Amino acid sequence: SSELTQDPAVSVALGQTVRITCQGDSLRIYYASWYQQKPGQAPVLVIYGKNNRPSGIPDRFSGSNSGNTASLTITGAQAEDEADYYCHSRDSSGNRVGVFGSGTKVTV
């Protein structure tokens, strides 16, 4: 399958922890990367690989992987974390084709 499935929406209280999941067969082979997108803005990479944060991304963002599921956790969510989050990985075709998850709206 070339699909990545995410829950459409989650909510979290200010300062609490939220986990967003992404499921897909290709995640058994490839790591996911995660992007934050706020209205009217381009996506921003927040997690890539096993659990790596680009420079400038707060350490409250972390990633994990198990079987066919990748997860993004925000520990101590802030108001500015309210956004859409998308996972992304290569599909399982072996042709270097990518796929994005359906996206999760996080409300803080």
Place this chain on the structure above:
Amino acid sequence: EVQLVQSGAEVKKPGESLKISCKGSGYSFSKSWIAWVRQMPGKGLEWMGIIYPGDSDTRYSPSFQGQVTISADKSISTAYLQWSSLKASDTAVYYCAREAGHSDSDAFDLWGQGTLVAASS
């Protein structure tokens, strides 16, 4: 400054052709894959295709194969996305994004600002 700068918004009629651009600067453009990503109004991100400017190796999502053409001119550090005949359903924001080149991930670490394409009669 390391950046991808995309061409401006376009308003076209269905059936017209269009080519939008994405110019990289501040890094070795020919040595990083560049992807195109579609975002229809109010919808999620869709991976369209990717090109390696160094040798123009190009891959397409099955959903977009035959619908668009991706190309690049490494001499001017620019990637392109083109349509031969636009449809109203092509109305969307299109982003270009650079693949970071990490050994364990295809992550996109640099994004253009997006180009709005509106196709309406």
